[in-house]
Amino acid sequence: MITSQVAVVGGGIAGAWLSYRLAQRGVDTVLVVGPEPPVSREWAACVLNRQLVEDPVRALEDSSGTQDPALRPLIERHLPRELAELRSLVELMPFEGVLIPRHQVPMPRLGAGDEVVTTVLRHYAGRMVEARVTDLVVRDGVCHGVRTDRGSIAANHVVLASGGFSGLFADGVANSSGALLGTCLRHGATLANLELFQRFALGDRTRRRPLYPFDLDGARLLRDGSPIELRGTDLALFREYWTSNLGVPHTAQLKDVTVELGPVRGFSYGGLAGGIENLHATGEARYDIAADALAGLPWLVFLATGGMLAERLEPLGKPSPIPEEPVAFVDFPDLRARLAACFDHNSTSETMTAFLRWARENRGSDVLLLAEACVASALARTESRGFFFRADHPAEDPGLAGRTTRVQYRDGDIEVQL
């Protein structure tokens, strides 16, 4: 049993940055690092879009109207100071409109995020434990800590920095299925925008990864065996090409391998939106960003959120001890296939309703609860918008502009408000 003023769950950039800033302020902090590698360390290039500092209104453009209105003021207030702090730890260099970590190869590099997170963690003066968080301890709507597979952590504040949940889907880049968000739901939290994802329009669906210009150099893209050219922004390509071509087989003949071509889910726009006292979120686990293009935005947003939370999380006294209580896990090996059967070109009210019926009959795990909440949110949004596409409602509904889905689990039922 560990006792701490703040427990931060997840050792990617969001968790590392917040923990570093809390410890700097003298707040007793424990960072819980899970067994799977964070997206921040495995993939991210740590490209930082300078426009977010200079002109946040333009950088955060979101034609879907689903972004949290509190995001821009948060960036304006906290980003300049947090970026200056990052620069005191990591040397950054300009590259076109962005900043990247200084390196002898002066180009964005996938995986460069690992060096940055390592540097931040080297300067973090608090405690770190390696464990998987298996449950939250919530009594009367207040979070008192977490349970892990190695014991409990009693804390005055718990912050989820557990990343996104695109790994729940067969075409998702991340490893994580976001089960912890399902846990939040089970304890009464509100999650928002679970149906919305950023998509890399050119993706390798065989290996679940985006295709970058260097992958596509000399590649042949084929639609049903015939060569095609695909150019444009991720959003434009998704809206103008993929929504009417998702059911058609596409392949990419790369230098050394042929893979299934199609959009892949990267960043999950949905996440925790509140509902449990002393439970907070930063990074991709938090609901707030939805933007037409995300290039270089997430890390800067997470720095700003970390700065805001570090300022806000004041100690509340000594946390109370937590009684031990094991949690059972139930695995659903065919969950991704079932989800694929009710999203995108397969998305009709019938396929989604059939999934919801199956999910209700099989309740008993947090990951399934999250999947159920995603499908219920998608069912409630009777339109297509941004990167979200429904085959039975292919057009945008102007009446839903700026509307956010909010989902809760109450008395054994998933409830969605839009």
Ligand SMILES: Cc1cc2nc3c(=O)[nH]c(=O)nc-3n(C[C@H](O)[C@H](O)[C@H](O)COP(=O)(O)OP(=O)(O)OC[C@H]3O[C@@H](n4cnc5c(N)ncnc54)[C@H](O)[C@@H]3O)c2cc1C
């Ligand atoms: C290919 C690619 C390139 C990208 N490049 C950039 C870029 O250059 N610039 C940019 O700004 N953004 C970039 N992004 C986006 C950005 O990197 C991610 O959104 C970001 O890494 C998410 O950070 P995070 O700290 O919220 O989560 P993560 O980095 O995913 O870390 C979360 C950690 O929490 C752990 N966790 C989850 N559940 C539990 C649990 N129950 N118990 C304990 N631990 C748990 C996870 O396993 C994971 O290790 C990129 C994304 C991709 C996919």
